[in-house]
Amino acid sequence: MSAAQWRRAMNTGAGRNAWARGTGAPPAPSQSETPSQGEEGAGVGGLLAGLFRQIGFRHVIVLAAVLIYPWVATPFFIFQIGGQALALGLIALSLTFVGGYGGMVSIAQMSIGGLAAYMVAIFGIAGEAQGGASSLGWPWWIAVPIAIVIATLFATFVGWLSVRTEGIYTIMITIAIGVSYFYLMQQNYSIFGGHEGFNEVNAPTVAGIDFRKPMPYYYLALALALAGYFFIKYLLRAPFGVALQGVRDNPRRMNALGFDVTAHRIAAYTVAGFIAAIGGILMLWYNGRISPGSVDVGPMLNILIIAVLGGMRHPIGAFIGAIVFVLVQNFAIDVIARERFNLVIGLVFLVIVLFSPDGLLGLWGYVRTRIGTRSVQSKMKSGGVG
Amino acid sequence: MNQRFWKWFWIVVIGVPLAVFAVWAITADPRRFVTTLLNGITLGALYFLVASGFTLVFGLMRNVNLAHGSLYLLGAYMGWIVGDAFGDWNNWYSWLITIPAGFLAAALVGLVLQVGVFRFMQGQELRQTMVTIGISIVLADLMLWWFGGEIYSFDPPKVLHVPLVIGLGQHLQPYKYPTYRLMLLVVSILIGGVLWAFLNRTRIGMMIRAGVDDRNMLAASGFNVQRVFAATFGIGAGMAGMAGVLGATQLSVSPGEDSRYLMVSLIVVIVGGMGSIPGAAVGALLIALGDQFGLAYAPTYGVVFTFLIMVLVLAFRPSGILGRRMA
């Protein structure tokens, strides 16, 4: 069955997904989004051809900009803004995949990234800790694959636990799993280093390149972020991704068609876990340390905030959200009253989720319909925002 | 046959160690065991009060109100202000009046939220959740602004602030237990009863229950659904506010309590079954017992017990102990 047929089949479904659709009152079935999420013209040709067609002028500009960026920006902007946004964006991307396309909003993505980070610290090299936990001191090229495998397995377990429930329940269960993971890290001193965690877990030096330095770190994060982005873009057009969106929109129909709904959902968690694990290791190298504070409820919800802020209907939303989030976090204190800047951040977030359910991407789409041509408007009605 | 085997298998695997532990704990130090048991039950009473409002709102409107903890904190602060205003804690009624004050303050905010915000996004579950996250951030910072980071301590009537002493005959030391905690248990059972009567005996209560069972039918039958929703949200928020006062009297109020009680509500409701009030009672009891026995007998990993209970329940009954199966 081709992707186009899928899309037609699913368009008629009322959609079980928990998403907000459009800005207003309860959505009419006719307004339900197309599963292709605005990647126009994809269903006509083959999947790969569609992907290549996507690489247009804007991609070239963005790619050039992110490649040139470190040569014009200061080390601070390269590392703390650029590097951090890419790493956080990668974790948020995993949430966009499992949430936006799988219909399961998992708050535990930061925990999965955090587990990978902990594993790198435990198997790899870390500084002395007061609590008595010690690292095995293995080289990074052993520690990192082990960490990714363990974190991906953990993500599969989280998926197995939470796919038994649906929609809004998933949020609650993944928060609870994340918090229990946080407490385990905080209470265990012999393995996980307790409240203090691990210090001085530095990025490795490979072939003379010290990845602790801003520029190498940035390009490492950029390469991995681009790989993650295009991997997700590819996957969404592959049979698995299309079936996953079908599962999101109408699991009963998919089940009737002979698809294993549960297996698809768990597999989505596994894929997302793999990406979150890589993002988590990038965050570890960015911070140079890991402790329970890095996987607390706050950071967990931050990933959700990033994904929603950017917009969960397109993979790029995760990165746009991350850039905005990192900029606000770093500069809000300079721009607005320092004692109440959390209030301002909260209000901005509230306004965005209240008035633009699809985050900044949705907001952009809205602005475009207002100033744009009729053809754009009609496109928007059919749901394309990408 | 096979299913029955597994049922017994798990009863044995979980039940036997628990029974062995109970026998050991009772013979080793009966006082400690009884006190820990009572601590768990009375903490469960408080957890039930907090979580029942959460589960009510969720059951009817499918709204995961992540600002529920903020309503708890708000109720506690407002209750304190009212209690302080009525005679600086010196009158016999200054503490009593804080309870309805906390309820009303939180209920009012809840009503405003439902009528002013959530009414416009009915059925958009994720969006509602995101909005409640935003509201909780804003409310937390507003409360920090107005009430500062100070610690607020309630002053209940003297009789509640001392232990109840039970004589055990001439040869044994008398048994002491905090009166306040026992009162909390009684109050919580009473409120649970009132809530039950309200849901089962009043017109609006029956509408709420009908709505929990089948929202579409309720809407189709011509009732003013919005009014039912608003009332439910008000009551649910009010329960959180009242629990705020009662919990704060036992301990104290300060910033940060909001996320703590939000987490408690979430876990209780996941374990007990989402949308079920008796489920909230069962979940609250289980979680609180795990919490207190953990703290008394295995403090290092006591916190993890709570979550272990949750994972076990999820693995075997994904919809919670008393939850209905999810379609």
Next chain:
Amino acid sequence: MRRSRAAWLGTAVGGALLLAMGAGYGAHAAGDTITIGVLATLEGPFAVPGQDSMRGAELAIKNHNGMAGGKKIEMKQYSSDATPDKAVASTRKAVEQDKVDVMVGPLSGDEGIAVKNYSKTQPQMTFINGSSGAQATTLQDPSPNFFRFHSEGAQWMVGLGEHALKKGYKKIFLVAEDYGFPYSQVQGFMASYCAKGGHVVKKAWVPLGTKDYSSVISTIPSDVDALLIVLGGSDAVNFLNQMEQAGIDKPIIGGSITVDQTVLNYKGKKRESLLGTASAGPMADSIDTPEWKKFVADYKAAGFKDAFPSPSLFAYLYYVSTEAALLGIDAVKGDLSNNETAYKAALSKLEFDGPAGHIKLDANRNAIANTYITEVAKAADGSFYNKVVATIPNVDENLGLSPDEFKKMGLGNRDNPSCP
């Protein structure tokens, strides 16, 4: 349509680049001003102590008339939420983006360790600790450009053990939160308490975030003489409330933040049971010296919004830390050139009299300072305050033991030291 999108993206990216360049190159201050970055927790659970820390730093600059070494001093504020990640991110912004000349902060223990590790990557900069009191910051792998001009968590408790023995507390039950700072505090208490014959019969380490202590209270043996409670802020109030409710009336010995200003000044009726509670710390509300009285008077006269009745522990610690930074600038006459080498050397040698006594540094750049033993007393107006009952001069990181003895003991943790 595609073109409009490209234009938008182009504008956005271009804007970001402009912002990057503008912000990056415009920030560095002119030569006759020295910028001091101050990092404290203005967010999260420690927001209130964090704000008082800022008042302490501001007061130090104000008392220097905003000048040091002939140059104008500018203070720039940075915020953290008490997590090490955020503390390092804010410090990095101050150092690399805003290019401050001296950094003062952070507030809490684990943050201090993280910033100390970060300081090694910026050897040209000078870092002065704000109020964080983790032993490991200066005892494990110290950083040559990280200075701490106040004593740490374990030093704050030195002498309290002897005081407890003097009061006849031979057997003690410990309740403390399960992480680094209480480990240090308990070690400071037990180092001398155990050596001189006291017994800590049982340690109840409660997980961070525990609020309902009733099951811990029920395990208190009836034959102990006193309780050592190392909990902070609302947790201390919660514990006291529940202890009263359970009818337990053992004397209490507190940690340095157990019966501080925030706990003594909570809103609500005061509990008489707090009176007589012994504790110890690097300062006390009622030190009877002209320096301290002037400090309190200055704090009150500064007209800070929402300030405490008298400066808190954190205001004091940030005050001395900032004062040290300014005195160092005075010593080198404002010359921070050559990667601040002369400045760092001057700081290492710096000795001065702070509000709560003389301060000098040891070889690890950690302060040797006074510790005050206090007891809660009632003032004439009915408010509670900490009355100084003894002063232990020149406490160093060996906690009153010989360097070898201390080395053998190692840093405090759940089981170390032990004397049941």
